[in-house]
Amino acid sequence: MAVSARTIAMDASLFDYELPESLIAQEPIEPRDHSRLMVLHRASQTIDHRRFYELPEYLQAGDTLVLNDTRVSAWRLLGRKPTGGQAEVFLLHPLADGRWHALVRPGRRLPDGSRVRVGDQLEVVIEGRLEGGLRLVRLHSDEPLEQVLPRVGQVPLPPYIHKQLTDPERYQTVYAHAPGSAAAPTAGLHFTPALLERLKAQGVQIAFITLHVSLDTFRPLQTAQVEEHKMHGEWYTISPEAAAVINATRGRIVAVGTTCVRTLESAAVGRRQVRPGSAETRLYITPDYAFQVVEALITNFHMPRTTMLVLVSAFAGREFVLQAYQEAVREKYRFLSFGDAMLIL
Incomplete structure (x- = not known):
């Protein structure tokens, strides 16, 4: 190298x-x-x-x-915990076993096993912790994820861009x-x-x-x-x-x-x-x-x-x-x- x-x-x-x-x-x-x-x-x-x-x-x-x-392949998902509190899941990239690397907020209040509901079509289950603050999550939906994610997620634009894309x-x-x-x-x-x-x-x-x-x-x-x-x-x-x-x-x-x-x-x-x-x-x-x-x-x-x-x-x-x-x-x-x-x- x-x-x-x-x-x-x-x-x-x-x-x-x-x-x-x-x-x-x-x-x-x-x-x-x-x-x-x-x-x-x-x-x-x-x-x-x-x-x-x-x-x-x-x-x-x-x-x-x-x-x-x-x-x-990243998506920003805004959802709620079963208690009603707000939660954010930042999907980074998918893994071969169907899970994703993700960042979650508030991290301390979302231990392994936590579930985050995103709209009516998607549930995110937090399954494990990795280095650098990353988490392992699994997505559950009755529809194909490639159809659900564009509907319920936001394109993770850089922090200096304040306008969401229509496409x-x-x-x-x-x-x-x-x-x-x-x-x-x-x-x-x-x-x-x-x-x-x-x-x-x-x-x-x-x-x-x-x-x-x-x-x-x-x-x-x-x-x-x-x-x-x-x-x-x-x-x-x-x-x-x-x-x-x-x-x-x-x-x-x-x-x-x-x-x-x-x-x-x-x-x-x-x-x-x-x-x-x-x-x-x-x-x-x-x-x-x-x-x-x-x-x-x-x-x-x-x-x-x-x-x-x-x-x-x-x-x-x-x-x-x-x-x-x-x-x-x-x-x-x-x-x-x-x-x-x-x-x-």
């Missing part, structure tokens, strides 16, 4: 910037690929202002676009396939099936990998020094087929989102080469990191003092990235999960 040398201590305040609340996007733009696209050219230190549907102008035959096909699928990528995430890999939300077909038609290869995004993705840096932050673990999979496409790339390897960056660099076994397989990654990419696989990056605009902003700064240079963020604020780009995109070449 690739690791960062972490030889230079950096103060977390170096990754701060002023983000007006009015620029935090509260709903996705339609169509998906009509979001704005800021293009950063590292070699010339210049910036273009485009639209996401113009992405094919910056990619070429032989490039490989790497996408995270994880699917958000839960809008918080999924169009290629979401593998259930397991608590949050969407939001850099991929800009793609449409038609845009992916345009890219394929011009000779861009598509490789799907999987990294299941945890709730910790929203945590800001927890320490005064960037390098002292403890990275959360996330599970990833690279199939032999995807690894073969990536390893045979003639052009650039383009990661869509920081989740793809962490997956590819975690699986790196040399320059532009990855090993197939599944593993947990705790890779923390800081500005002294030497990238082995990723050569271009598509990402959204991130919160101040977050590991994602640190990763992007490691890839493009902190000063250049913060200059671009200041320009994005001036030009009123839309920020965070439902916001606009950045392409770093």
